[in-house]
Amino acid sequence: MRGPGGWWRRKSTPEKVETYTRWSFHSFAVIEFFFVGITAVTPLGVRLGGLVLLLVGVHAVVCFATVSRALDWTRGRRPQPVRLLWTLAAVTAAVAFATIGIAERGPDHESVGTAAGAVFGVVLIFGPGIIALGVRGRRWAFGIAGAFAMGACLVLFALGASAPAAILTAVMVLSGGVFLTFAAVFSVWLLNAVYELDEARETRTRLAVAEERLRFGRDLHDVMGRNLAVIALKSELAVQLAQRGRPEAVAQMVEVQRLAQESQREVREVVRGYREADLVSELAGAQGVLAAAGIACEVSGRTPVGLPAGVQSALGWVVREAATNVLRHGDAQRCAVRLGVLEGRVVLTVENDGVVEAGVGGGVTGSGLAGLRERLAEIDGTLEAGPAGKGLFRLTAEIPLPSESLPSESAPSEPIAAVPAVSEVMP
Numbered sequence: 001m002r003g004p005g006g007w008w009r010r011k012s013t014p015e016k017v018e019t020y021t022r023w024s025f026h027s028f029a030v031i032e033f034f035f036v037g038i039t040a041v042t043p044l045g046v047r048l049g050g051l052v053l054l055l056v057g058v059h060a061v062v063c064f065a066t067v068s069r070a071l072d073w074t075r076g077r078r079p080q081p082v083r084l085l086w087t088l089a090a091v092t093a094a095v096a097f098a099t100i101g102i103a104e105r106g107p108d109h110e111s112v113g114t115a116a117g118a119v120f121g122v123v124l125i126f127g128p129g130i131i132a133l134g135v136r137g138r139r140w141a142f143g144i145a146g147a148f149a150m151g152a153c154l155v156l157f158a159l160g161a162s163a164p165a166a167i168l169t170a171v172m173v174l175s176g177g178v179f180l181t182f183a184a185v186f187s188v189w190l191l192n193a194v195y196e197l198d199e200a201r202e203t204r205t206r207l208a209v210a211e212e213r214l215r216f217g218r219d220l221h222d223v224m225g226r227n228l229a230v231i232a233l234k235s236e237l238a239v240q241l242a243q244r245g246r247p248e249a250v251a252q253m254v255e256v257q258r259l260a261q262e263s264q265r266e267v268r269e270v271v272r273g274y275r276e277a278d279l280v281s282e283l284a285g286a287q288g289v290l291a292a293a294g295i296a297c298e299v300s301g302r303t304p305v306g307l308p309a310g311v312q313s314a315l316g317w318v319v320r321e322a323a324t325n326v327l328r329h330g331d332a333q334r335c336a337v338r339l340g341v342l343e344g345r346v347v348l349t350v351e352n353d354g355v356v357e358a359g360v361g362g363g364v365t366g367s368g369l370a371g372l373r374e375r376l377a378e379i380d381g382t383l384e385a386g387p388a389g390k391g392l393f394r395l396t397a398e399i400p401l402p403s404e405s406l407p408s409e410s411a412p413s414e415p416i417a418a419v420p421a422v423s424e425v426m427p
Helices: 013-074 082-105 110-134 138-158 163-243 248-275 279-292 309-329 367-377
Strands: 296-301 334-342 345-352 382-387 393-400
Touching (some): 013 110, 013 163, 082 110, 082 138, 110 138, 110 163, 138 163, 163 248, 279 334, 309 345, 309 367, 309 393, 367 393
Parallel strands (some): 296 334
Antiparallel strands (some): 345 393
């Protein structure tokens, strides 16, 4: 989807959480520069104010870079930015010392002390909070915040500040630093948890596919194992009989031919059963899977009972693919499925409020939909998929009904009923 906000909608949920976390901590650097550094210019004057603005700007830039590198390290994209963390710690300490010097030796005005104190406190709070993003361990993260607070207390006390004033300043720095450190630690934990949950969902999908393949392999083994063993034995027997010139070899080869044809028929039945999907079961399964993923799924319209088997099988595959796409590629909170008959055609509509679908950012291409179109084309059906209004994605499948399957005009139309619950369909 193009237009303002399209780049955000194309992101997956973990990517959105990462972007939100990244820019939340970037905003601290922006706040530090504009609301602390610039406001200090007026009370400190052009000369001292410009110096403080420069120091705060350098600190904000280092914080900005540290946030990016630390979060990349958290996601395993880059090595731990050890040098950058030490640089931020050194810049934080340098700016704090500089503001103390300005407050002690600058103009004797109350506004000067207030402005220098604001810069002093904000820098000592933001510094350890940003450093916590790149530290491997909660104890180290909170220990760094405590170390900055203790250092501030000792420096102030050494410069002649009263013990209550030094302790109060240290407590304020410690409280702010611990709060921001906790926010950093919690944000990193939440970001990792979101990515792990997303990976677990992908793993669950792959396991489901692997389990289905194993089931298909077991079915083929059960069908073909015995017949192939008998064919091998009878072929060996026919060879031995033919070498001896016995006429029974012909009968054995006829039996081998019969077993081969029977095996071929059984394999076709297994494959046909594997490729066919029951619409009622697929609708119930989609409701259950989407509900487990936290997506409300509502199914309404005509009951599938009475529709031709081929139509039900094709629509069952549509429901399966649509539910898979909602789970994999979208960020939906709601999904609505409606089945109806209109002018001799069965119409299945799947609509959700996740615009990123079909694996290509809400487009109408992709191997899954292409396969569905080929399957529907075999029975003269059509498939349409694409955005349907603001934040909506709609997939519509239409299949013509045979004339003998159309409801009689004199007969009352079948009432609209909800699809049976999962517990009523699945064992």
